[in-house]
Amino acid sequence: MNKQQWFKQAIIVSMSATIGLGTLMATGVGTAPAAAATASVSKGQSIVNLGKNYMGVRYEFGASTSTTRVFDCSSFTKYIFSKYGKTLPRTSVAQSKVGVAVSKSDLRVGDLVFFSSGSRANGKNVTHVAVYAGNGKILHTYGSPGVTISDLNSGNWKRTYLKARRVL
Template sequence: MKNTTFIKKLIVLGLSATIGLAGTLTFQSPHQAYAAQTGTANASALSASTKATRIINLGEKFMGRKYQFGAPTTSTRTFDCSSFTKYLYKQYGVNLPRSSIKQSKVGKTVSKSNLRKGDLVFFSTTNRNGKGKVNHVAIYAGNGRLLHTYGKPGVTYSNMNSGIWKKSFVVAKRVLS
């Protein structure tokens, strides 16, 4: 009889603890679940190089995703250039401002010849001599490649050493540490 009472008390205690713990559980968004799976939840412990590679890999998952000027930063259905960078870098603990011009004011300025993967690269596509107002941001992906989103292709890679991107470069910033 004493054993039965003891076992009943253990069961009640166990159920109470389970119910209590269930009240503290949180539900994850798909992005939080992805972060947990890929280790982005513990981004502060990663090296800048590792963060850059992971940011680029995550960005590639959105290849072809449509461009929409003013796209919300809370959705991944569409992106504009700065919502794309803001979203990707946030997954790795870097909070960027919303606009490309404001993003161009954070981090350490780096020369074009010293670019590293993960650096943000800024352009003035309306004034093609590199002296105009910043209106576009891209992620340097190495070997002269930019990962970004604009116009018809949406999220894509471009060669920063040709065409509009060569003519309209303004500044590059290092934001990963």
């Protein structure tokens, strides 16, 4: 192999290595799984991401906590938080008493938000719980849509908002 051929071969190998490593870095292939991948994602975001997998699952008041075929608002939050090591009480009222209070303006992804809405509401008592999903959105389940994402700052959810709690 003459000098010119050797030089071309060296450039090709070098460029291939650079492209290959760049691809590995960009895709995460060959890096430590789960731990490295989730290190940059908050636990709250992981909980929301898990909850989104259940979009459309039917709402049923009083749903069992041992199924994912149907949820009510608090069985849903109890379930998705449990998958990340956080045990929540069964009811929205009981969930509204854990963690620390957080203002609406200081919400973080994964905070629990509470409402007084529906037939049992009187404007003061907690009747519904949701998870703050970021960007003014909540992840929750109620009525005919089942598990869904709603706008915290409009309509019923703006009108019936009571408080928020940080449990993570």
